[in-house]
Every structure is written in structure tokens, then in C-alpha cells.
Amino acid sequence: MATSPTPSQAYTPPPPLTGANLVLGTLSVSLAVFMNVLDSSIANVAIPTISGNLGVSVDEGTWVITSFAAANAISIPLTGWLTQRLGAVRLFVTSVLLFVLASWLCGLAPTLPILLAARVLQGLVAGPMVPLSQSLLLGAYPKSKSSFALALWGMTAVVAPVAGPALGGWITDSYTWPWIFYINIPVGLIAAGVTLAIYRSRETPTHKLPIDKIGLALLVTWVAAFQIMLDKGKDLDWFASPTIVTLGIIALIAFAYFVVWELNNDHPVVDLRLFGRRNFAGGTIAISIGYGVFFGNLVILPQWLQQYLGYRSIDSGLSTAPIGIFAVILMPLIGRFLPLVDARKVATASFIGFAIVFWLRSRYNLQVDQMTVILPTLLQGIPTAMFFVPLTVLLLSGLPPERIPAAAGLSSFVRVFCGAVGTSISTTAWNNRSIMHHAQLTEHATPYSPWLQETVNNLSSTLGLNAEQTAGMLERTITFQAAMLGINDIFYVSAVIFIVIIPLIWIIKPSKGGAGAAEASAAH
Known part of the structure; x- marks a missing residue:
């Protein structure tokens, strides 16, 4: 600008x-x-x-x-x-x-x-x-x-x-x-x-203007709190975590004050x-x-x-x-x-x-x-x-x-x-x-599932995998499919x-x- x-x-x-x-x-x-x-x-x-x-x-x-x-x-x-x-x-x-x-x-x-x-x-x-x-x-x-x-x-x-x-x-x-x-x-x-x-x-002219320090502080506060909340939410189980709840409240209050302050400031x-x-x-x-x-x-x-x-x-x-x-x-x-x-x-x-x-x-x-x-x-x-x-x-x-x-x-x-x-x-x-998709796919992977039985037989006969290796391969397949x-x-x-x-x-x-x-x- x-x-x-x-x-x-x-x-x-x-x-x-x-x-x-x-x-x-x-x-x-x-x-x-x-x-x-x-x-x-x-x-x-x-x-x-x-x-x-x-x-x-x-x-x-x-x-x-x-x-x-x-x-x-x-x-x-x-x-x-x-x-x-x-x-x-x-x-x-x-x-x-x-x-x-x-x-x-x-x-x-x-x-x-x-x-x-x-x-x-x-x-x-x-x-x-x-x-x-x-x-x-x-x-x-x-x-x-x-x-x-x-x-x-x-x-x-x-x-x-x-x-x-x-x-x-x-x-x-x-x-x-x-x-x-x-x-x-x-x-x-x-x-x-x-x-x-x-x-x-081609330099533009310069002169001193007051800076909206309170507005800037509120801006930094709500943006930082909101971004940290988004980044840490998954790791901390979102609003089941007191940390995420606190960050959300800080972001909301700071944003509300920010809006009111900026709308009523001469130099926002x-x-x-x-x-x-x-x-x-x-x-x-x-x-x-x-x-x-x-x-x-x-x-x-x-x-x-x-x-x-x-x-x-x-x-x-x-x-x-x-x-x-x-x-x-x-x-x-x-x-x-x-x-x-x-x-x-x-x-x-x-x-x-x-x-x-x-x-x-x-x-x-x-x-x-x-x-x-x-x-x-x-x-x-x-x-x-x-x-x-x-x-x-x-x-x-x-x-x-x-x-x-x-x-x-x-x-x-x-x-x-x-x-x-x-x-x-x-x-x-x-x-x-x-x-969610991993959970749904796992529900269908039962011993009575024809797809599961066929997959296990193929892995055992084709690759010679034992039961533990077959289970690991199935888990990997489900994870990739869910992703x-x-x-x-x-x-x-x-x-x-x-x-x-x-x-x-x-x-x-x-x-x-x-x-x-x-x-x-x-x-x-």
C-alpha cells in the first residue's frame, strides 16, 4: 500500500x-x-x-x-x-x-x-x-x-x-x-x-501518524489465539481440552473487543x-x-x-x-x-x-x-x-x-x-x-466377511505371510483406504x-x- x-x-x-x-x-x-x-x-x-x-x-x-x-x-x-x-x-x-x-x-x-x-x-x-x-x-x-x-x-x-x-x-x-x-x-x-x-x-512523502496500539494488541491476540487453537486442536482433542477452550474464549473476546474498538477509532x-x-x-x-x-x-x-x-x-x-x-x-x-x-x-x-x-x-x-x-x-x-x-x-x-x-x-x-x-x-x-472411515472399514472387517477371508487367503498363499504379518498388512491397507x-x-x-x-x-x-x-x- x-x-x-x-x-x-x-x-x-x-x-x-x-x-x-x-x-x-x-x-x-x-x-x-x-x-x-x-x-x-x-x-x-x-x-x-x-x-x-x-x-x-x-x-x-x-x-x-x-x-x-x-x-x-x-x-x-x-x-x-x-x-x-x-x-x-x-x-x-x-x-x-x-x-x-x-x-x-x-x-x-x-x-x-x-x-x-x-x-x-x-x-x-x-x-x-x-x-x-x-x-x-x-x-x-x-x-x-x-x-x-x-x-x-x-x-x-x-x-x-x-x-x-x-x-x-x-x-x-x-x-x-x-x-x-x-x-x-x-x-x-x-x-x-x-x-x-x-x-x-520515486519515494513517497513521509509524516508521523498515531498508531492504534490497542487495536494492534487485540489483533495480535485474537489471531494468535485462534491460530494456535486450530493447530493444537487435533492433538488436544479439541474442546474436551481446557487449553483449547481457553484459547477459544480468548480469541472470541479479543475479536469482539477488536471489532468494537476499530469501528470507533479515528486511526484504526x-x-x-x-x-x-x-x-x-x-x-x-x-x-x-x-x-x-x-x-x-x-x-x-x-x-x-x-x-x-x-x-x-x-x-x-x-x-x-x-x-x-x-x-x-x-x-x-x-x-x-x-x-x-x-x-x-x-x-x-x-x-x-x-x-x-x-x-x-x-x-x-x-x-x-x-x-x-x-x-x-x-x-x-x-x-x-x-x-x-x-x-x-x-x-x-x-x-x-x-x-x-x-x-x-x-x-x-x-x-x-x-x-x-x-x-x-x-x-x-x-x-x-x-x-471415521477407518472405524467404518474396521467394522466391516469381521471374520465373517467374504472380502476379509479372500484377502487373508491371498496374502497367505501369494506372499506366504503368517497370521501376525497378515493382520499388519490388513491394517495398513485399511489405513491407506481410509486416508x-x-x-x-x-x-x-x-x-x-x-x-x-x-x-x-x-x-x-x-x-x-x-x-x-x-x-x-x-x-x-
């Missing part, structure tokens, strides 16, 4: 960049965003390896993902205040350099608590990078090209979480897991250096009044729920492929990478033609496409071949290309220019937070559904969710000119 100049400041936005400066400026900002968003997913396929090396369960290893996302969500609302204190360019470059430092600390972490602390730091300093990248990129292009600039940004933001699993799998298999963090060091240093060289003459850390505008409310809720479902599935699919189908880290990563093919091809086209069509229709087509993809995945079985796994992933690139940019344009449409930065920051906060929540819910739901049925349930429910939230798109008033909001954003 960039700052809105105060009346006392005669600030005139610099002219758009041209030629080589425009190319290098776009590449440097996009590279920083790519590094940032990449780190939200690069650890996905490495979680089993990280967990094994650090001596923790895979469920605990998942905190490596959720801790980053939750910390990232908390710091995003501070972007506007920090921008006005430091300037957009200075803050962006500082965030990139601190991100590099945090990545180095992640790679050095010898235990899970230290790794989580480094990931929290990484998420906190990464907060301003995404909204500021939008502002810097839009300011570098003419207003008439604002949709195209948003499409370039969206392409980076979409491809990064897709490339993450493939890159993370290759690094984990070929080297060691710390290198998924060390790779950020040269990338971040190059991005920071080039950005500073190109944009330093989060401008919740924006939800009074139906375009912003509908667009933000739609993009956030969609992103939560999208990202949660992006986390559990590689885990299923590795734990139950025997895929290597790199194989599971490559199985999810093809989503980037259509996303890269179509994203610039979407940005070019979006001003000519109703963005609501594009977003609706995207949600229907996601529903079809998840329905196809809900029909997987343990004999599924890699091409069948890849096909829905390849098709998913089409709705992915139509997801971010239309909804971003819709939720910002109709806002006055001075409220665009706050709206972009709040929308990013809700979206990133929903990504963390989606990860926790999907992993917990998969575990619970797997346990498959459980993840199929998650895929099916994900498809239903995308259909159910389509009406949120249609409560939005159609924007005139398509990129009007983006253009307003470019002026700031």
Missing part, C-alpha cells in the same frame, strides 16, 4: 517508467513478490522431511506453514502506517532485506521451536511486501495499462505457490531442506538492489468500516474463502501423494506444478480484456472451474496413476488465471482514491489469514474423516464451497471501466 498525501504536502506522483527501467522495475518487484509468495508454499512437500529430521510429527510440521501465514496476516494491516513513517520504497526494500535475514535463520534452525520463531519473523517482515508491490507496480505503468500491470502482479502471485511444491521437492530430494530457505538469499539481495536503484527517486489499524460497502465485502469474502480452500488443498495433496502413494518430494511437487501452465498463458490475456467484459462473469467462471477440478479429484483411488493426478492440476490453471485479478478489481471498484490503500491492505489481510485457517481446517478435517476416502471428502466439500459462494460475486455492483479502481490505486 502506498500513502495518501496529506493536504500540507504538495506531492505529485512521478511519471510512469519507460524502456529498460520499466522492464527492470517490473522484474525486481515481481521477483521480490515471487520470493515472498513462494515461501508460503515451498515448504509444503518438504513437511514430511522437515518433521522427520526435527523429530516431530507431520501435523506439528504443518505449523511451519501456518505460523508464517498467520504472522504475515498480522503485519499486513501495519503497511499503511509504516509506509507513511518510512516511505513506500524504503519500506519495501527493508522488508525484502529482513526477509532474506529471516530466511537464513530458518535454514539454520536446529529444532522446530526455533524454526517456527524464524518463520514468524519471516511472516512479519513479509507483510508489507505484497500490498507495496501492487502500489509500486501500478505507479510505474500508465493508468491505461493498470489492468495489465495487475495481471503481471497476479501472474507472479499465482505461479509462485504452484512452483513452490515443485521447487521445494527438487531441493529436498537433491540437497537438504534448509536450502528451500537459503535460496531466498541471492534472490532477495538482487531484488532489493535493483528495486532501490530504479525506484529510489484495520478500517473495518470498509465492510459496509457491498462491493468490498462481497469481493473480499469471496476471494478470501476461495483462497483458503485453494491453499488448503495445495497443502494436503502433496502430503497424500507422499505418505500414501509413495511419491518422492520432487514427484509430488511436479504433479502440482502444471497448474502454472495455463495460469501463465492466460493471466496477461485476462488483464488485457478485463476492462471490456463484466468481471463478475469472469470470476463466476473461475469458481465453476475450481468446483469441476475438485470434483475430479474427489474420484481418486489408491491405484490412480500420475497422469490422472496431473490432469485436474493442469486444468486448474484456467480458473486460477481468472481468480485474482477480476476479484481484486471488483472489490476495489467504487472506492474513492484515498481509501484504496486501506482497502487493498485489509483485503490482503483477510485473504492471507484465510489461507492459514484453510490449511489448519483442511489438515484437521482430513485427519478426522480418515479416522484416501478422507481426502476425497475434502475435495468434494471444496467443490461444493466454490459453488455456494458464487452469489457473493453477484452482490457486487458491476464496475465501470473495469480497471477504475486499479487506476485510482496507481495514482497513489
